Amino acid sequence: MDKPKIATAALTGCFGCHMSILDIDDRILKLIELVDFNKSPINDIKEFTTRCRIGIVEGACATEENVEVLKDFRKHCDTLIALGDCAVMGGINAMRNTIPLKECLEEAYLNGPSVYNPEKKIPGDREIPLLLDRVYTCSEVVKIDFKLPGCPPSADTIWTALVALLENRPLELPYELIKYD
Amino acid sequence: MKKEMESTVKNICRDSGNDKIHLLDILRRVQNQFGCVSDEAIDLIAKSLNIPRVDVESTVTFYSFLSKEPKGQIVIRLCNDIIDRMNGYDKVAKAFREELGIDFGETTKDGKISLENTPCIGMCDQAPAALVNGEVVTYLSTDRAREIVKILRLTGNPKKLVQRLGDGNNAHELVKSMVQNNIRRAGEVVFSLAESQPNIALEKALAMSPVEVINEVKTARLRGRGGAGFPTGMKWEFTRAANGDKKYIICNADEGEPGTFKDRVLLTELPDRIFEGMTIAGYAIGAEEGIMYLRGEYEYLYNFLEATLEKRRKDGLLGKNVMGKKEFNFDIRIQLGAGAYICGEETALISSCEGFRGDPKNRPPFPAQRGFLGYPSCINNVETFCAVLSILDKGAGWFAELGSRGSAGTKVLSVSGDCQSPGIYEYPFGITIKKLLKDVGAEDAMAVQVGGASGQMIGEKDYDRIICFDDLATGGSIMIFGPQRNILEVVDYFMEFFIEESCGYCTPCRVGNVVLRNYLQKIISGKGEPSDLDFLQKLGENIKAASRCGLGQTSPNPILSTLKNFHPVYAAMVREETEGLQPTFDIQAALRDSEAITGRKSVLFIH
Numbered sequence A: 001m002d003k004p005k006i007a008t009a010a011l012t013g014c015f016g017c018h019m020s021i022l023d024i025d026d027r028i029l030k031l032i033e034l035v036d037f038n039k040s041p042i043n044d045i046k047e048f049t050t051r052c053r054i055g056i057v058e059g060a061c062a063t064e065e066n067v068e069v070l071k072d073f074r075k076h077c078d079t080l081i082a083l084g085d086c087a088v089m090g091g092i093n094a095m096r097n098t099i100p101l102k103e104c105l106e107e108a109y110l111n112g113p114s115v116y117n118p119e120k121k122i123p124g125d126r127e128i129p130l131l132l133d134r135v136y137t138c139s140e141v142v143k144i145d146f147k148l149p150g151c152p153p154s155a156d157t158i159w160t161a162l163v164a165l166l167e168n169r170p171l172e173l174p175y176e177l178i179k180y181d
Numbered sequence B: 001m002k003k004e005m006e007s008t009v010k011n012i013c014r015d016s017g018n019d020k021i022h023l024l025d026i027l028r029r030v031q032n033q034f035g036c037v038s039d040e041a042i043d044l045i046a047k048s049l050n051i052p053r054v055d056v057e058s059t060v061t062f063y064s065f066l067s068k069e070p071k072g073q074i075v076i077r078l079c080n081d082i083i084d085r086m087n088g089y090d091k092v093a094k095a096f097r098e099e100l101g102i103d104f105g106e107t108t109k110d111g112k113i114s115l116e117n118t119p120c121i122g123m124c125d126q127a128p129a130a131l132v133n134g135e136v137v138t139y140l141s142t143d144r145a146r147e148i149v150k151i152l153r154l155t156g157n158p159k160k161l162v163q164r165l166g167d168g169n170n171a172h173e174l175v176k177s178m179v180q181n182n183i184r185r186a187g188e189v190v191f192s193l194a195e196s197q198p199n200i201a202l203e204k205a206l207a208m209s210p211v212e213v214i215n216e217v218k219t220a221r222l223r224g225r226g227g228a229g230f231p232t233g234m235k236w237e238f239t240r241a242a243n244g245d246k247k248y249i250i251c252n253a254d255e256g257e258p259g260t261f262k263d264r265v266l267l268t269e270l271p272d273r274i275f276e277g278m279t280i281a282g283y284a285i286g287a288e289e290g291i292m293y294l295r296g297e298y299e300y301l302y303n304f305l306e307a308t309l310e311k312r313r314k315d316g317l318l319g320k321n322v323m324g325k326k327e328f329n330f331d332i333r334i335q336l337g338a339g340a341y342i343c344g345e346e347t348a349l350i351s352s353c354e355g356f357r358g359d360p361k362n363r364p365p366f367p368a369q370r371g372f373l374g375y376p377s378c379i380n381n382v383e384t385f386c387a388v389l390s391i392l393d394k395g396a397g398w399f400a401e402l403g404s405r406g407s408a409g410t411k412v413l414s415v416s417g418d419c420q421s422p423g424i425y426e427y428p429f430g431i432t433i434k435k436l437l438k439d440v441g442a443e444d445a446m447a448v449q450v451g452g453a454s455g456q457m458i459g460e461k462d463y464d465r466i467i468c469f470d471d472l473a474t475g476g477s478i479m480i481f482g483p484q485r486n487i488l489e490v491v492d493y494f495m496e497f498f499i500e501e502s503c504g505y506c507t508p509c510r511v512g513n514v515v516l517r518n519y520l521q522k523i524i525s526g527k528g529e530p531s532d533l534d535f536l537q538k539l540g541e542n543i544k545a546a547s548r549c550g551l552g553q554t555s556p557n558p559i560l561s562t563l564k565n566f567h568p569v570y571a572a573m574v575r576e577e578t579e580g581l582q583p584t585f586d587i588q589a590a591l592r593d594s595e596a597i598t599g600r601k602s603v604l605f606i607h
């Protein structure tokens, strides 16, 4: 029987959740016995080549590209997990949500004290994805099946959740794994 | 100017004995004098009353009739409740805006006139209506709105807006208001008091022992008319039995439930009798002081009510040894509110009487144990006191025979909305909705909201149900919606009302109601999914279970009752989303700002 496929992506965030995935240490060997990785920064596969059983998304939706990737994940994954606070709640990125986008960009590219920008232009190159009017959580854009909060969720949390899901068991996280302060 | 304000504010405080319990009165006077309670005024008041500044400031910001920012000399408060909206609020609002050249929440450049919205002012039977300072103007039209602005500009005097006086005591020289009573059906208990001889009931009560009076009320099986229907005799008994050097009787004349206006009419036509009822209650529970909490919107009745009290004092019906009864001393004062629905909730009302924000209190202790200033207090609705008089007049047995099994006596209903004859109807409990609709001329009604915003909305299949505490309970509000109305819009309005009026103490109420409304609007906008209906149901139940006071415990009712009684309306609006996308996410809208700022279109989402 084929191993279940898994895919991961990082939207707008710090990649810390992916680091936390790698923090499962030697259990990664066990993981590749359990699953095959498809599209993921871990193996650098850029596009889905097949449908996946599980998709894991870290980061919030701050740009149009984030939206595209997230929709792509929804399309290709049976079960979609929002991993970490940015994915679940917007996280640090969402701090800009109380400030109009124009003001944010002007501060960053025109008015900030350390800005050097003789052309006085806000970058609009086609290569740079457009920012959304505000930061959206993953579940504001697509349906999310499971949310694992934490900044980042610990390796043990991720491991426990993944194994439970793969073995089709209810997830039981001990208190230490869902305590965040 | 500054000096002048300083001495005026200090004088106002001194007039109230520099007593913090009169803070609300002081703030009302300062607001009237200066059009606002400024930071300087707040400092001065805090100093004079010797209380923390934050207590003053939080009280100012709590009540809608008080403000820190300057208001015009004249404030037009246009009622925007659902019934007014159905009767042409939009057009009238537009006329006011155009004629004044300002939007709601603004003041004309000359500082003369401010324009504001306000929830139900108790005039649904003559909507659209507005308050102009204390004056009530009713049956508004666009022409009338323009005329009002012209008169105000010319005379600066809201009194000049009253051209034709209303009926009954509305025409009394101390009222002189254009409000109409619209009494359509006078019943056996309350409105029959107009024919019975005043103070006979009080005389009878004083001839009995207090315990006998309470027993009489218990035998009559009287239940409170304010909405919750708690047995009145029992409440009196608890308050009487509670330990306390002093006791208080409080009349709840806050009447803030949207669609309720019967207390307005009782206060206009039977004030003397209401005070008589309060006196009897005072005697029964052993109180020497009574307070009538009058909603700020009914300020136009204030002088008239004060004069009624004064006359009672002169006639020996209030004061020392009432009616010659040795050792029974009793007097009543009126506390004016300042525009806050929550102050109708009894513990919030007590907070407000104590001079501060109208925040509900934790229970227990119940007011009967520890209420106003910590003393045992009994709070009853205006109509409850009227019923007490009839019980003493005509006998508990007679009263208990009236009405339905669990609900003795009559109920005064305030009927408004899509019907031929909106107004006041007094019926014995047990009347069916069908009969009521026939009498008011609304046989084609699509929906009836029983019990105000916090009550429930029923449809045709429930028109055989009866009005009583055990079936369709109501504090008096009956709002009728004809076939042309959009139920979900009505529900949305009610949610808007609760969000505005929540005191904000409990998260389920403060946040939950907002979330409920967001989901409702998602459904109204056609983006809802079947799972949203389950979510509304669950969240609604949670809010009810986890809120501290009656507001949060009832605020989900408009949604829950329509989910139950008008399920097809919701079902027709929702659709299953099969692609796993969120219908509420609109990528084009989300990119609009960026495209404008960078001056280029998206290449990923081409449109």
Ligand SMILES: Cc1cc2nc3c(=O)[nH]c(=O)nc-3n(C[C@H](O)[C@H](O)[C@H](O)COP(=O)(O)O)c2cc1C
Binding pocket: B223, B224, B225, B226, B227, B228, B229, B230, B232, B252, B253, B254, B255, B256, B257, B341, B342, B343, B344, B345, B346, B347, B379, B380, B381, B382, B384, B549, B550, B551
């Ligand atoms: C949010 C809220 C608003 C209320 N408003 C009123 C009101 O305007 N008038 C009233 O009599 N009771 C009102 N009540 C009910 C009072 O808390 C209290 O039950 C009532 O005044 C008791 O009097 P009764 O026993 O004579 O009915 C309100 C309750 C809640 C929760």
Ligand code: SF4
Binding pocket: B342, B360, B501, B502, B503, B504, B505, B506, B507, B509, B510, B547, B548, B549, B550, B551, B552, B553
């Ligand atoms: S339920 Fe609402 S109104 Fe009542 S105390 Fe809580 S927050 Fe305030």
